[in-house]
Amino acid sequence: MRAWESNIRKVVPYVPGEQPKGDRLIKLNTNENPYPPAPGVAEALKHMDIDRFRKYPDPTASDLVHALAEYYGVGDDQVFVGVGSDDVIAMSFLTFFNSEKPVLFPDVSYSFYKVWADLFAIPYETPALDANFCIHPEDYYRENGGVIFPNPNAPTGLLLSLEAVEDMIRHNQDVVVIVDEAYIDFGGKSALELIKKYENLLVVQTFSKSRSMAGMRIGFAIGHPDLIKALNDVKYSYNSYTMNMPSLILGTETVKDDVYFKETVQKIIDTREWSKTRLTELGFTFPDSMSNFIFASHNRVSAKELFEALKKQQIYVRYFDQPRLSNYLRISIGTREEMEALFAFLEKYLAQ
Amino acid sequence: MRAWESNIRKVVPYVPGEQPKGDRLIKLNTNENPYPPAPGVAEALKHMDIDRFRKYPDPTASDLVHALAEYYGVGDDQVFVGVGSDDVIAMSFLTFFNSEKPVLFPDVSYSFYKVWADLFAIPYETPALDANFCIHPEDYYRENGGVIFPNPNAPTGLLLSLEAVEDMIRHNQDVVVIVDEAYIDFGGKSALELIKKYENLLVVQTFSKSRSMAGMRIGFAIGHPDLIKALNDVKYSYNSYTMNMPSLILGTETVKDDVYFKETVQKIIDTREWSKTRLTELGFTFPDSMSNFIFASHNRVSAKELFEALKKQQIYVRYFDQPRLSNYLRISIGTREEMEALFAFLEKYLAQ
Known part of the structure; x- marks a missing residue:
């Protein structure tokens, strides 16, 4: 080993999910939204003034922060934005x-x-889900340095009731509790209404799923002004200008079109519920997802086999080669047409 | 103090520089490029397909990485890109x-x-510049955990010769040495040619200055494939998708137009050299800048007074209220017209 290598941070490199290229494939593997961004976004893109790009963007992201604050009925000082919820978390x-x-x-x-x-280098412990993939709030009643969980959970899609979420927060008021609501818009009840009551609660959401903007990298957190200030202090100590001009301009535009947002989310929910029926007919079982994906296992054919067979047809779903998950496929909800193509193939394949 | 506050990381919040809004102001305070991005960038923006934004961007940023690798004559595995050079560093x-x-x-x-x-929480020591703001390589001959310096240096604009840079690397082969070349295109000789010779050398550059793209947030590092792999391992452990689609598409386009790039850089250099003459005539002294700014001190009137007087005229320059720097103004090089407006005001003001 060369001497300078000894100072390199050791991490197990995370391998990002497959991003296959091509127009004819059906991509149901990364929980992207099957519908394009709101019409106003295309309009804003058309009028974007390239000459402004030579200048730095607004480091406070004030327009985007304000649009979100207004939408969710909180103060501007309660909103933090970042480069996707990954950056925020x-x-x-x-x-x-x-x-x-x-x-x-x-x-x-x-x-x-x-x-x-x-x-x-943060110590952590991982309370086990039960046999049905459920989170039990009482597993989080013990001493800890912080709590974070997704709601709905991934990759199961299972939703905790707001009462259960509040129970977990109530038992953990000495630490910061982060509720990661990447998929909350697809049928869950957000913990946002609890932030008035719990100063230690941070709710994180993203534009990548329900808002059709994975390609723009926008995530946000809402919480008590003291939490948001602490986040901003760290953000300004890392990179003052994390959000580029297009994400600020187009992100703000996205928040404004609430009609389109609710329509497309409803379409995805409808397709999901219909997909559940089809999956059951085909012999799949799955936790009752409230997200934009279904985590499904077939009663006869292994998930691995199905994953490979689908891939050959250019239909991409997600497969996790790890204990407890290895006989499941995580299938993102696409358009009705995409799901029909998926089920048509599965029907044929499973009849063999 | 509430209990959860005890776990919050303590940082001295960095306050980002002023980003005044308005069309008539002259903004010479953040070293932005006075010229718009390359024409091809506007063209690419016009043809950007908003429907693609619903998908995640390419996590490997392969097009942008490849364009940079080709431009600088290195392998794709020697290039790392990030959200501005701040993110990269x-x-x-x-x-x-x-x-x-x-x-x-x-x-x-x-x-x-x-x-x-x-x-x-990284320990550091800061060898002092000499009375003329010069870096002395021999100050970096001692045991350390790594070395980083900008070349040209900020906010002085002073350039170290490539020989001096190599001397510093040669004496520090047991650690990673980072040369931060944010301003190198304005007349300096890059250390890029040394990366074949020194595996521990990382050269960092940015699109924010010479490439007119501060608003897009693009920075990059070039070095030995092992350094780039280590950076990518950490990046993928932080956020797989740091670069959004517009930055990938428009960034790639920026690299392609070398004629425009060289023309605008030359214009800035010409304006800088002419500005040095004007500043001298007006009674200023300054280190001989090889960047897109000049760090100038007047022989009679304090920098603070000039800073305030300029601000009242909507002419923004940078003032550092700290030891050794407090009698200097850092003036970014704008267009010839912007600089003429600056000097016209200074001439009048200093004649009073």
Whole structure:
């Protein structure tokens, strides 16, 4: 080993999910929205003034922050924005989880929590989901350095009731509790209404799923002004200008078109519910997802086999080669047409 | 103090520079490029397909990485891109500076180095520039956990010769040496040609200055494939998708138009040299800048007074209220017309 290598941070490199290229493939593997961004976004893009790009963007992201604050009925000083919810949560780990005690999150959950904890050398423990993939709030009643969980959970899609979420917060008022609501718009009840009551609650959401903007990288956190200030202090100590001009301009535009937002979300919910029926008919079982994906297992054919067979047809779903998850496929909800193509193939394949 | 506050990371909040709004002001305070991005960028913006924004961007940023690799004559595996050079350098601190020994950088230098070291709890020492603001390579001959310096230095604009840079690298082959070349295109000789010779050398550049793209947030690092792999491992453990689609598409386009790039850089250099003459005539002295700004002190009137007087005229320059720097103005090089307006006002003001 060369001497300078000894000072390099050791991390287990996270391998990002497959991003296959091509126009004819059906991509149901990364929980993207099947519908394009709101019409106003295309309009704003058309009028974007390239000459402004030579200048730095607004470091406070004030327009986007204000649009979100207004939409969710909170103060501008209660909103933090970042480069996707990954950036927001990574910065939250760095900002809020500085205890010697372990941070708690479910053993089956968003896989990045472990990666961030490792990156920043944060101790953690992972209470196990039960046999039905459910989170039990009482597993989080013990001493810890912080709590984070997705609601609905990934990759199961299972939703905790707002009462259960509040129960977890109530038992953890000495630490920061982060509720990662990447998928909340697809049928869940947000914990946002609890932020008035709990100063230690941070709710994180993203533009990548319900708002059709994965390609723009926008995430946000809402919480008590003191939490947001602490996040901003760290953000300004890392990179003052994380959000580029297009994301500020187009992100703001996205928030404004609430009609389009609600229509497309409803279409996805409808397709999901119909997909559940079709999956059941085809012999699949699955936790009752309230997100934009379904985590499904077939009663006869292995998930791995189905994953490979689908891939050959240019239909991409997500497969997790790990304990407890290896006989499931995580299938993102596409358009009705995409799902029909998926089920048509599965019907044929499973009849063999 | 509420209990959860005890786990919050303590940082001295960095306050980003003033970003005044308005069309009639002359903004010479953040070293932005006075010329718009290359014509091809406007063209690419016009043809950008908003429907693609619903998908995640390419996590490997392969098109942009390849364009840079080709431009600088290195392998694709030698290029790392990030959200501005701030993101690239912050990630480099996290990746490479994990020693108990202090990292070394000049006492008068890019102010963020201290902020990053504090954020990640990295020990550091700051060898002093001499009375003429010069870096002395032999100050960096001692044991350390890494070395970073800007070349040209900020906010002085002073350039180290490539021989001096190599001398500093040669004496520090046991640690990673980062040369921060944000301003190198304005007349300096890049250390890029040394990366074949020194595996521990990382050269960082940005699109924010010479490439007119501050608003897009693009920075990059070039070095040995092992350094780039280590950076990518950390990046993928932080946020797989740091670069959004517009920055990938428009960034790639920027690199392609070399004629425009060289023309605008030359215009800035010409305006800078002419500005030096005018400043001298007006009674200013300054280090001989090889960047897109001049760090100037007047022989009679204090920098603070001039800063305030200029601000009243909507002419913004940068003032640093700190030891050794407090009688200097850092003046970014604008268009010839902007500089003429600046000098016209100064001439009148100083004649009073």
